[in-house]
Amino acid sequence: MRSFIPLVPLVFMAGCGRADVPKEKYFGGEPVEHWLTEIKNPDPKARKKAADVLGNVGPVDPGAIPALVAAAKDPDPRVRDAAVLGLSKIGPAAADAAPVLEQATKDKDPTVRSHAALALERVRGPK
Numbered sequence: 001m002r003s004f005i006p007l008v009p010l011v012f013m014a015g016c017g018r019a020d021v022p023k024e025k026y027f028g029g030e031p032v033e034h035w036l037t038e039i040k041n042p043d044p045k046a047r048k049k050a051a052d053v054l055g056n057v058g059p060v061d062p063g064a065i066p067a068l069v070a071a072a073k074d075p076d077p078r079v080r081d082a083a084v085l086g087l088s089k090i091g092p093a094a095a096d097a098a099p100v101l102e103q104a105t106k107d108k109d110p111t112v113r114s115h116a117a118l119a120l121e122r123v124r125g126p127k
Contacts, residue, residue: 025057025060028049028053028056030053032057032060032061032063035053035057035064035067036064036067039051044074044076044078044079047071047079048078048079051071051085051086052082052086054067054071055083055085055086055088055089056086058089058090059093064086065090065093065094065097068087068097069083069097069100071086072084072100072101072103077107077108077111080109081112081115084112084115084116084119085115085119088115088118088119088123090123091123092124092125095124095125097119098120098123101119102120105120
């Protein structure tokens, strides 16, 4: 029986390296690449949804933060707001977004301004 016990972990580990398991990360039921494409969609509702989801992706995918930075300059205020909220969720990992968030604190939309100020505090982290 003693010689059998060390084999048990080997059997379990052999099944862990399955090739049929997707390596792509999924958010909102879609791969990250889908949302990186959707954030450029002509439909503002699609762009807003993509910004919402990419805020949850955060630093898991290196394309999420630059996509949200670009969306923070979107013509639609709902998209800009979703982008600054997404950057806020990411926090200090999105520190490079501080200049765009500073601009967003002067946005013509009061909700974007308010959320941008909070996001700026979060991405700068504790002092």
